[in-house]
Amino acid sequence: MRAEKFDAIVVGAGMSGNAAAYAMASRGLKVVQLERGEYPGSKNVQGAILYADPLEKIIPKFRDDAPLERHLVEQRFWIMDGTSHTGIHYRSDDFNEPRPNRYTIIRAQFDRWFSAKVREAGCTVLCETSATGLLKDWNGNVTGIVTDRHRDTIRADVVVLAEGVNGYLGTKGRLREIPKPDSVALAVKEMHFLPEDVIADRFGLTADEGCVIEAGGTITRGIPGLGFLYTNKESISIGVGCLVSGLAAASERPYDILEAFKHHPSIRPLIAGSEVKEYAAHLIPEGGATAIPQLFGNGWVVVGDAAQLNNTAHREGSNLAMTSGYLAGHAIAEVRSRGGSMIRDNLSLYKRLLDESFVIKDLTKHKDLPRFLHANSQSLFVSYPKLISQAAQSFVRVDGASKLDKERATSASFLKARSGWGLISDAVRLARAWY
Template sequence: MTAEKFDVIVVGAGPAGSAAALTMAKEGVDVALIERGETPGAKNVFGGVVYQWPLEELVPNFWEKAPIERRVVDHRLVIMSKESSFTISYRDDYFAQNACGGFTALRTKFDPWLAQKAEEAGALLITGMAVDDVIIENGRVVGVTTGKGRENELYASAIVAADGVLSTVLNKAGIRGPPAPHEVALGVKEIIELPSETIEARFNLKKGVGARLDYLGYVTSGRAGGGFVYTNSNSLSVGVAILLSDLIELKIKPYELLDWFKSHPAVSPLIEGGKVKEYQAHLIPEGGIDSIPPLVSKGVLAVGDAAMLCLYPEGTNMAMASGMLAGRALARAKKLNDFSDSSLFEYQRLMESSYVVREHKRKKRYNEVLRESQRFFNEYPEMITQIMRELLVVDGLEKSVKHQRARETIRDKVGYLRLLKDFYSEVWSVLPW
């Protein structure tokens, strides 16, 4: 029996894998898209926001067809101390009329839709099949196995690893091993059902538009990470993420962090009366540019989380962009009839000139700041909320006295020089913009 062979096998039908398969199928590449879940999205988790780019390049006018939940018009950054919070908000109804402000989405709907687009373009989608090993010949990966026996072998001229942080393909190929605990965050999330009218009233929204709230500070016990609340049509996506190394050191369970977050005064009124529909957990790449493995090696192209590409909050964007660029490089290889690594290195060149890698280079100290500058998650939130409480309490003291106390708080908590340095450079590594 002759084993089946494709031009390319894509392992993982998340946003990165489906973007790669869709791009190649449009160009006539014979591509198989393999997903371990019974349906795409069944085994996948993301925070819940997608953007115009690069999705519009993959599916023009996608907002007319995609299963998006709400157009995001309200962006809020909530800085939390243990008992209080300070919110920075930007609302722009321009985003309700245009596709550039972001969209909330649920992967159980979004992933099947994007995979279907790849199918419609000509890709073969295979679900309910987990890749457990790779086939190596002459130092090159030439296929994958989904079980014992030759009938479970699939061959291809190239492989796309889109199988997540703990990539089986990259691990079995000897390209990279499991990431270190400080290179990944553990994200836990609940989908909480609420009537659409309740969501719109609580978040001051019109029908069809939404809000995204990002939380920074005590939400992760003063360690690197954050929380979020995103509005869907009839539910809220509520979650927290914390570096795995910090979670291990704190010796707490992730759901305990989530429960505390949900009980905070800045969150609990928003979710009151809601019913938990789903609970999800997921490892998120947080190592920054130093954690990115070889993008092309041994006939394998790494994309999305498998390539450790993620800068909050654009992990899904970067996953789809990397998949799209990998697809373009592989379509070129097909036309040239050259799937050698030197030909596939076109993917590396495309990535180097792309927004994805340029942004990772701009935030080259991302992981270092997360691990070593934890004052952004403890001292600063406490300082800001302490100052705001002092300034807003009317107790007969002159404002000049309160201003002096605020200056003393800054001096005692972090110091003026540290404050200037942090807000000149370091802060851009932790803010979601």
């Protein structure tokens, strides 16, 4: 391997790394991909949501053999306090379409499948191999990597960094800064196994239909974050994700928050009798558009979570990762087809393509939302969930009090908690952050 040179090296075999490697190898480039795990996906035991559109653009017939769990027909959004939830549900039979829009997946299985497609495209995949450093020439241009295999070196015209949000290589090589605690969340997840028919019955599902629940409120104890639950065929993925800086400030352990979420009266019956077989924790980028680092330079590009490409507002990540990886691979292949070298000016094509895609447009639209959530965590994740629960209970409880008195009491509780000006200010600032 020391003497061999490649057109491109991809560091990481997750969504973005596989998309980049596939895009380049399928266009005839000589590509090598490094994965530190025993096999691609071995570090990703958790369930996840797969968005079909970006993958369909990369592998049009992926549904023929991809390990898909359930296609999603229902989305539930819950605002929770200690004993209740107030929810919005959207369910449509339109999602029982020939080519469904979203699926639940098990990452270990899916990443392994995706990697097999990468190999079929002609990429060399090296597992149980970590990149420990970047090779640079006298001008500081990246020319390859150093691995942990007896400090072997691999040279290439360009290195694609798809190493995750806390990737070692990019920060060690001073290509980007270490992510700040207020721009990353720590997600902890468990896999709860139940018979397929039990899951279908509890969530009102048939055949391969699936449901997702996303929940915010007092469950995260005033820390910006969400709880979530995904239905797989014979398991339920359940977890919470909280801002790292919030966890540190509150001295809270994410596993304690997950335990409380699991025992919430609205969640407990859904996982009752299940067998827990897997537990995982990983970091998620939460900084939005303002946290995106430099995405390209002489001999390198960065994609996916390593590039902070995650849409907090819509809880989307895998589609941004795959799209960024594919566009990076496409840009590199295009530069090569034109006979160009992998210098900064030529690799800027990747950034131009990304700017034209939904990825940067969506992140730019919501660029102020992370800061708004962080600055107003107590009201958004404690006060309002409690007020909404009290208002909903007052509306449905029949106890002899007049409706007018109930409405006045509800209004008074909101005004006491936030004041009239506070309510207006919250609404205006949320609207500005959203739009």
